[in-house]
Amino acid sequence: MVFLFSVRAGIKSLLHRQLFEKPTLPENIDLKSKTAIVTGSNTGIGLECARQLLDLRLSRLILAVRNDAKGQQAREGLAKTHPSLPGDAIEVWKLDMEDYASVTAFAERAKALARLDIIVLNAGVAKTVYKRAAATGHEETIQVNMLSTALLALLLPVVKAKGAASSSSGRLVVMQSDTSSWAKFREKGHVPLLPALDDERKFDRADHYFTSKLILQLFMIELARRVPASVAAVVTMPNPGWTYGTGLGKGSVTMAEKIISFPNRILGSSPSAGARVVTTGAVAFGPEAHGQYIEDGKLQP
Template sequence: MTNFDITPEERASAKAFFKRQLFREPPYTAPGQVDLAGKTAIVTGSNIGLGLECSRQLLDLGLTKLIIAVRSESKGQQAKKDLLIGRAASTIIEVWSLDLCSYDSITAFAERTKTLDRLDIVIHNAGIVKANLEINQSTGHDECTQVNYLSLALLSILLLPILKEKNTAPDVGRLVLVSSDTAAWAAFKERDSTPLLSAFDKPEYFDAAQRYWASKLLGQFFLKELAERVPSSVAVINAPNPGWCYGTGLNRENGGLILNIIKRLVGRSSAVGARALVDAAVNHGPESHGHYLEDGKPQPMAPLVYASEGDQLAKKLWKETMAELAFAKVEDIVIRLSEK
């Protein structure tokens, strides 16, 4: 394990959480510090909240072409209109359809990216919180787990070879998987189930907050396993934590007056949280590969990730994920990339 300035257990504490929220912020990358001229980026979930603000900040750094990847093209077009205000005529923003509830939509999106002249940055920001257990009719899985984990895994693996092939800059491309400190709070009661993934589809395990936290924990397991197999010479893969933010639309099904008041008192604005995503994409090189980033530096993931039990769970999850996504030949893709 990397030497951090805090233990995984300390970082997972309520004290550390409130200290981060109240007294720390992700670093701001000012125009002039980084020049993204000529580069192309994809940001998922970019019509609102963190994704929208992240897109705005990338454009402020001179990004030439932005792909807004959203489920609702009409909302994407509205975001495009907003983002183009005050921009140079040479700024290119395209709205591409991406439904993370559909494997067909994800594979079609990945296929479309092959038509790009170049691809430098992919920021997978899209995520959901569901108030109730909802089973995705096309995949048979819990929708929160589907969108926040399985679809993230599929899209990430499908885009990695394209990031490698289409990146013509001296520096390698960036794959940024937005994470959360709440992964450390997951009770993860499903851990003893075999198979593991199907346990998330059972009503007896569902709790809205716990399900979201667990989906982010699965994402940290995935980051660990993927980065061990795919070298940073293909793309730098990291996972920033934007912190608890208001104005993201993430908790629209679980909101309430008290929660919203607390979030306004303790939370960060979407613009501040989005700095973490931009920082991960433009300020960190191969040294950040496979790392969780918090307020501009590598920090420990959930304590379970570093435990022997967690290592076994990560490998079990990887095996089941490869089987679930076998239709897209994801394991073959990873094997080929591991040889780069």
């Protein structure tokens, strides 16, 4: 199993998936009467996942975004492509993943929903320079990708409570990446851990992103072990693969970023293709997928 995992997590396997695996959406799925939240949904994979859920006749969609203006722009675009939806079917809610107060306020607001069937925790960053989140003091990549995402994952009981009337289980979908298996995680021996992850002298732009995904994956696996799908919701961890146009690392203007943008556009999947894996994690499978990793639309080790 270790050998098979190491092979699948390698570069050759990644390139093979990028070039030859073409994920598709499951058929015969109807989300009528259901409600979903998608974080980071004004652009990239989050926006395309939101669009695909609406294509499956989702009745109510909440776009959880940091920038209200961009969220409203995304809402208008989705409304134009789904003209049969009522005017209030798509909402924009404020969510700043760098601020615990914003995360907890968002969670409280979600508790007032009449029902909540699907939560897609897509929001993430890959910071190219060291910066601390002003509200928490933690390094931004760790704050957004791990700490705030883990906190939002504790919306899990809300999914159960609000989706209890449904014949199917609620879903908590947490974005993952095959780069979690590439993490060196040099800080792992430090106790306590967070001060080491926040140390600017130890900041490695690539490994910090990989490590944030690894720690989040470990957290979700442990959460799934402690909270069975029968008690709450089915937790899945889809990996959309190498995808261009996601906004990760947005704002970088280094020469290295300009150079890598060329193969990224050639080998990377479109946001729509990457989102199919995420949407599959939200609507397909059953309890057997609880706490599991999904790649190319299939359950993987």
